[in-house]
Amino acid sequence: MFASRARGLRMSGIRKMFEMAGSDAINLGLGEPDFQPPASVLEAMVKAVAEGYNKYGPTGGLPALKQALAEKHSSVADITEENVLITVGGTEALFLTMQTFIDPGDEVLVPDPGFVLFAPHVRLAGGEPVFYPLLEEAGFLPRTGDLQSLLTPRTKAIIVCNPSNPTGSVMGKGEVEAVSSFAEDHDLILVSDEVYDSIVYERGHHSFLGMVENHVYINSFSKFLSMTGWRLGYLIAPAEYVRTMAKVHYFMVACPPTPAQHAVLHGLPQLHDYVDEMVAEFRRRRDHIVRRLNDVPGFRCLLPGGAFYAFPSYEYPVSSEDLAVRLLKAGVMCSPGSAFGKGGERHLRFSYANSLENIDRGMDIVVSVVQHLSGLGSN
Ligand SMILES: Cc1ncc(COP(=O)(O)O)c(C=O)c1O
Numbered sequence: 001m002f003a004s005r006a007r008g009l010r011m012s013g014i015r016k017m018f019e020m021a022g023s024d025a026i027n028l029g030l031g032e033p034d035f036q037p038p039a040s041v042l043e044a045m046v047k048a049v050a051e052g053y054n055k056y057g058p059t060g061g062l063p064a065l066k067q068a069l070a071e072k073h074s075s076v077a078d079i080t081e082e083n084v085l086i087t088v089g090g091t092e093a094l095f096l097t098m099q100t101f102i103d104p105g106d107e108v109l110v111p112d113p114g115f116v117l118f119a120p121h122v123r124l125a126g127g128e129p130v131f132y133p134l135l136e137e138a139g140f141l142p143r144t145g146d147l148q149s150l151l152t153p154r155t156k157a158i159i160v161c162n163p164s165n166p167t168g169s170v171m172g173k174g175e176v177e178a179v180s181s182f183a184e185d186h187d188l189i190l191v192s193d194e195v196y197d198s199i200v201y202e203r204g205h206h207s208f209l210g211m212v213e214n215h216v217y218i219n220s221f222s223k224f225l226s227m228t229g230w231r232l233g234y235l236i237a238p239a240e241y242v243r244t245m246a247k248v249h250y251f252m253v254a255c256p257p258t259p260a261q262h263a264v265l266h267g268l269p270q271l272h273d274y275v276d277e278m279v280a281e282f283r284r285r286r287d288h289i290v291r292r293l294n295d296v297p298g299f300r301c302l303l304p305g306g307a308f309y310a311f312p313s314y315e316y317p318v319s320s321e322d323l324a325v326r327l328l329k330a331g332v333m334c335s336p337g338s339a340f341g342k343g344g345e346r347h348l349r350f351s352y353a354n355s356l357e358n359i360d361r362g363m364d365i366v367v368s369v370v371q372h373l374s375g376l377g378s379n
Contacts, residue, residue, distance in 0.1 A: 005124055012116040013339025017324060021333045026362045028350045029333035031165060033226040033308070038274040041225060041267030048262035057258040059250045060242070061086025061234070065265045069234055072268070077210030082239040085246055086256040090195045090220035090233040095121050096252065097191055097216045097235070100245045102127040106156040109147060113140075113311075113337060113344030115165045115193065130155070133343050136302065136313055140169035144178050157189040158182075160208065163196040166340045166349040167311045168286075168304020170203045180211035188214070195220040195233070196307040198275050201283050203305045209236065216241065221264055223307075224275070230260040282308050285352040285359060292363040293350070296370055310350045311337070316373045320345055323373075330369050332362040 017029050036042070060066065066084040073079050087093040094117055102108060104126035110118045112131035119129035130150050134140040142160065160179055162171045171179070183190040192208035194217060209217050220233035237245065286304060293301040293312045301312035314323070320336035327334055327348075337347030352359055 005126075008123065009120060013321065014116060014335045016339075017328060017333055017335060020325070021328055024331070025328060026332045026354065026358050026365070028352065028354055028359070028362050029335050030353075031223075031309070031351055032228040032353060033223060033278065034353045034355070035226040035278060037225050037227045037230075037263075038267055038271060040270055041227070041263050044266035045230075045259055045263035047266075048259040053258050053262050055258060057255045057261065059255050060084075060246045061256050062258075062261045062265065065261050066234075068265060068268055069236075073207075073209055073236060076207055077236075079209075079236060080239075083236050083242060085235050085237070085242050085249065086261060087233045087235060087249065088253050088256055089222055089231045090193065090218050091117060092249070092253060093216075093218040093220075093233050093235040094118070094191075094193065095124070096245055096249050097218070098122055098125040098127065099252075100241070100248050101157060101189055103156075105154060107152060107154045108156060109150060109158040109188075111142065111159065111161060111164070112342060113166055113340035113347070114159070115161055116339060118159050118161075118193075119341070127156070128154075131341060131343070134164065134167060134169065135343070136300075136347075139302065140164060140167035140311070141171060141175050142179055144182050147179070147182050151186060155186065155188060157191055159191045159193065161193040162208070163194075163200060163205070163304075163306025165196065165307055166309050166335070166337070166344065166347075167302075168307045168309045169302075170200055170305030171206060172203055173206045176206040176208055176211065180208060183214070184212045190215045191218065192216070193218045195223055198224045199279055199282060199308060200306040201279070201286065201304075205306070213238065221260075225264065225267070225271070226278070227260070227264075230263075231257055232260045232264060282352065285354075285356060286310065288356055289350060289352045289359050289363065292360070293366075296363070296366055297374065298370060299366075308351055308353045310352060311344075311347050312350070313337075313347045314370075316370070318373065320348055323369075324348060326369050326373075327366060330365045332365040334362075 102125035324336040337344030
């Protein structure tokens with residue numbers, strides 16, 4: 001009855017945990033900020049709805065919002081309104097990119113571990129994901145030697161995620177330049193998912209914008225403004241790309257949500273303090289959770305440079321799904337590393353988008369569950 005593309009889909013390992021969780025489990029599983037959007041944006045949303053902005057809008061998004069985003073990014077690249085398309089979250093932007101560029105048989109280089117949508121989106125377009133490793137010993141950063149070894153005549157595109165979900169790693173200028181040259185040398189479309197660009201700690205954010213011609217840059221307001229439920233994102237690409245993508249986008253969603261666009265447009269100029277406070281709070285939590293994780297016997301956690309995830313490895317002979325289920329039964333929800341690909345096995349992803357107090361309670365549970373595992377020995 002169902003099409004093979006639908007039959008082939010498996011539920012994401014993150015959602016699976018969420019659906020198993022009781023209402024009192026401490027949630028260190030889901031990837032969404034525990035803050036609310038800035039007050040100015042909330043007010044603008046209420047105003048937009050009251051003033052009647054409840055109708056379809058332009059397919060590609062409000063021209064004024066596209067203009068504001070082009071200006072926001074103009075310091076790193078020559079961008080105009082024609083290069084911007086407003087989407088239904090980063091999710092639609094990613095899906096749309098694969099639908100527009102990938103034909104059956106095309107191969108796409110995808111990070112492993114990597115965000116749960118990347119590989120299914122490639123497959124839904126008929127393509128083949130080819131996984132490149134992000135190894136803990138390499139700081140979870142891509143290495144061009146690995147990328148080279150996976151190239152075939154069918155390689156069409158590469159997806160990068162900076163900062164990374166699930167590892168929290170942040171690419172420096174050198175890595176951004178190396179991956180960009182690799183993409184350019186092999187005539188690949190570079191798709192950069194930069195939805196966590198505002199949540200970076202020590203290293204700052206180096207964007208792929210302006211680095212290569214054949215580039216689709218993806219961003220979102222979900223994490224930046226804590227509005228995951230409003231479903232608003234955008235992409236930046238050559239005007240020729242945007243024109244074709246806008247057609248596909250029209251047949252998928254008609255247009256992005258109108259009231260949310262008005263709200264963001266009005267809020268955009270005054271967001272510095274909001275973002276600074278959010279990042280300061282995430283930094284406090286990151287330092288705390290990483291310290292606590294490294295104190296758990298058999299656990300090792302690198303200091304993530306961005307996003308709000310800690311991605312420790314562990315030495316016990318149990319799968320990450322088994323360990324995540326044990327933790328969930330004991331009262332704390334996290335995501336098994338295997339949800340992000342084979343390379344995520346023997347890791348767990350903890351989201352620290354929760355209070356310090358809940359992080360502490362969660363870590364106490366991890367310590368007690370791991371004590372029981374110690375009888376199994378480590379390897
Ligand atoms: C790396 C990454 N890209 C894209 C998204 C999609 O976000 P949204 O569709 O809410 O913009 C997420 C959400 O978790 C993410 O982690």
